[in-house]
Amino acid sequence: MAKLLNLHRAARLVGVTRGALQKKIQDGELDSFDGMIAVEELHRAYPDASLEDNTTLEQVASIKEHAFGRRIMEHTLPDKEVLAARLHELSKELVESKALLQHTRGMLEGVNTLLSEWVMQGGDRSRFAATLKTWLHEQRMHTPPASDAERALMIRDNFLRVMSAQVRVLPSGVDFFVEGSDTLLEAALRAGIPLAYGCSNGSCGMCKARVLSGEVKQVRPHEFLISPAQQALGYALLCSCTAISDLVLEAEVARTPHEVPEQQLSGEVRAMAQPTDEVTVIHIKTPPAERLRFLAGQRAVLTLSGSLAMELPIASCPCEDRHLEFHVRRLHGHHFSDYVFEQLQPGARVSIRGPRGDFVLDAASQRPIVFIAFCTGFAPVKSLMEHAMALDQAESIHLLWIATKESGLYLPGLARAWADALDNFYYEPILVGGDLDATASRQENVIAKTIGPKLRAIPSLTRANVYVAGPGLAVGAMKKILLALAVPEAQVFSDYE
Ligand code: FES
Numbered sequence: 187m188a189k190l191l192n193l194h195r196a197a198r199l200v201g202v203t204r205g206a207l208q209k210k211i212q213d214g215e216l217d218s219f220d221g222m223i224a225v226e227e228l229h230r231a232y233p234d235a236s237l238e239d240n241t242t243l244e245q246v247a248s249i250k251e252h253a254f255g256r257r258i259m260e261h262t263l264p265d266k267e268v269l270a271a272r273l274h275e276l277s278k279e280l281v282e283s284k285a286l287l288q289h290t291r292g293m294l295e296g297v298n299t300l301l302s303e304w305v306m307q308g309g310d311r312s313r314f315a316a317t318l319k320t321w322l323h324e325q326r327m328h329t330p331p332a333s334d335a336e337r338a339l340m341i342r343d344n345f346l347r348v349m350s351a352q353v354r355v356l357p358s359g360v361d362f363f364v365e366g367s368d369t370l371l372e373a374a375l376r377a378g379i380p381l382a383y384g385c386s387n388g389s390c391g392m393c394k395a396r397v398l399s400g401e402v403k404q405v406r407p408h409e410f411l412i413s414p415a416q417q418a419l420g421y422a423l424l425c426s427c428t429a430i431s432d433l434v435l436e437a438e439v440a441r442t443p444h445e446v447p448e449q450q451l452s453g454e455v456r457a458m459a460q461p462t463d464e465v466t467v468i469h470i471k472t473p474p475a476e477r478l479r480f481l482a483g484q485r486a487v488l489t490l491s492g493s494l495a496m497e498l499p500i501a502s503c504p505c506e507d508r509h510l511e512f513h514v515r516r517l518h519g520h521h522f523s524d525y526v527f528e529q530l531q532p533g534a535r536v537s538i539r540g541p542r543g544d545f546v547l548d549a550a551s552q553r554p555i556v557f558i559a560f561c562t563g564f565a566p567v568k569s570l571m572e573h574a575m576a577l578d579q580a581e582s583i584h585l586l587w588i589a590t591k592e593s594g595l596y597l598p599g600l601a602r603a604w605a606d607a608l609d610n611f612y613y614e615p616i617l618v619g620g621d622l623d624a625t626a627s628r629q630e631n632v633i634a635k636t637i638g639p640k641l642r643a644i645p646s647l648t649r650a651n652v653y654v655a656g657p658g659l660a661v662g663a664m665k666k667i668l669l670a671l672a673v674p675e676a677q678v679f680s681d682y683e
Contacts, residue, residue: 190222200232277344284340293325351429355379356398358439369406370395370424370435375505378482378549378576380446382438386425386477386507393424400433443481443544451476453510455534462593463516465562466526467501470510470536478538480504482547482573483566483653483681486540488512490530496522497542499566499655499681503573510538513565513596515683545655545681547573553677554582554646558637558664560656561594566681567655568597571604581610584644588616588637588656614640629663637664641671651677658682 197207207223210216216223216231300321304314353370354361362377364370371393374381384392388408397420406426424437440446453470460466470488472478478486482504489495502511517523547570555574559567564587574580585604589595595615605613618636620628641647652673654664661682668678 190219190224191228192222193218196223196228200228202232273348274341277341277348280344281340293322296321296325347432351400351432353400353429353433353435355381355435355437355439357436358441360439364429367405367428369426369428370402370433372425372505372507373428374424375503376576378505378547378573380440380479380481380504381424382440383425383479384477385475387474388423388426389475391423394421395424395435395437396420397422398434398436401430402427402433403430440481441549443484443541443546446479446481446484446541448540448542449478450537450539451478453536453538455530455532455536456509457532458530460527461596464593465516465596466514466530467596468512468514468526468530470512470538472508472510472538474508477508478510478540480541482569483543483545484541485543485545485566485681486510486512486538487542489537489539490522490525490534494522494525499543499545499562499569500541501565501568503569503576505572505576511565513562515562543681545653545679546570547577547653548651548679549573549577551651552579552581554650555580555584556641556644556647556650556652557583557585558652558654558656559585559587560654560660560664561589562683563654563656563661563681564597565655567653568600570653575604575608582612582646583608583610584612584614584650586614586616586637586640588618588660590619591617616640629659630666633660633663634667638667638671641667648672648674651679653679653681655681656683 193207200207207216210231211218217227297318300314300318304310304317350363350365352361352363353373355374360379362374362379364373368376371381371383371386381395382392384390386393388406389410391410391412394410394412394416402422404422404426405428408423408426410423412421412423424435451472453472453476455468456471457469458466459469468488478500480486480500483499485497485499487495487497496514498512498514500510501513502509514523514526516527545566557567557571567585567587571583571585574583585601587595587601595601595617598615601613601615604611616637618632620632644650648671650673652668654661654668661680665678665680669675
């Protein structure tokens, strides 16, 4: 049966107004049936408009977008739930059509085989007609319908393929999904994949990569020009394009901290919070054309007031674009800490140099993970935890957050939220009393006595990668205890103040 379109859809499909289409109908140049137009008829009336080619529509959409702005365009889209429901219905139709097509192909092959046999056997027409009739009847009766579960799966698969595209990156072989209106770069960083990039706003060209298969679409403007020759080879900017279909990309992925170059940039303190009197959380934003590229768990040197500098772990995720987060511990008599607690205000200029350090996740490993954070050692652990969640490949994740008193566990709601959201995540807050900066021997005694039993209770401890962060003496003491508990040295990673 001919596929029929209403006037509105038909006009959009060929890139003309409804008025122009109506005029053609009135002039007798286009046939319609009850206000509907057959696709074949539309093609006959507009032979130059390829129904596969959306160029005209894109031009119209682009003009509209520029004329009325993105917000107006967003208003013209249906509600998200309506859109999802329509998509679901279309997916069902697609599954049924594919099943019908497959069945019809099978029937045609069967008829072809019967015909060949008939010719070879001498061509008795009436016998052939009877055989064909019986065969067709059997085919109708024995067509195994797809089970409801299979159909539901196929419908969901279609639905998801529209909602998100899968991207494979070569030669590393890593892959990620692009959801919503994310660019390829945003989606990769969100998935914990450190693609090469610079500005993330289309001006530097550092995110240029080659599309080996699949379709991309530019969704953000860019100033950087890709030569026609490179465009012909499939090069595109990952910070300005999204995926239309599943993709295979050829792009550089940093696998070690040494592959991420150190940068010097400026920023502004956008917000500050003191969740407890022991810690200040600083939120910094870099200028629109500057991004700090780093791996989760790395550090940066912050310089305040022109000369007060301190190297601190970055607590935010590399996927957070221009936003950087740092946790500063209250250290009385320490110039940087005193300045942060007593004088720093939102709006202050900050200089940032980094990234530094190699306290990063072993992204290739699927071992269980144990994070041990002493007080503000939680900052790099927070970044690593977000990376581990994005990779979603660890068998289990344990977090032991240790402080001398309650106020040292300054973001307990966040750790509990992880525990609520993840089935394989276990959070244990531990208070040890005393002083984390005390002598090494005291540290070892306290840690061995208080934390040793908790570590021994983790069944996968000796198989796990263990990441320890916090004050130097506490971290040193913890490493000795871990080795004494038979955790191989190669599986222990540390970061200390
Ligand atoms: S990161 Fe600079 S152009 Fe994409």
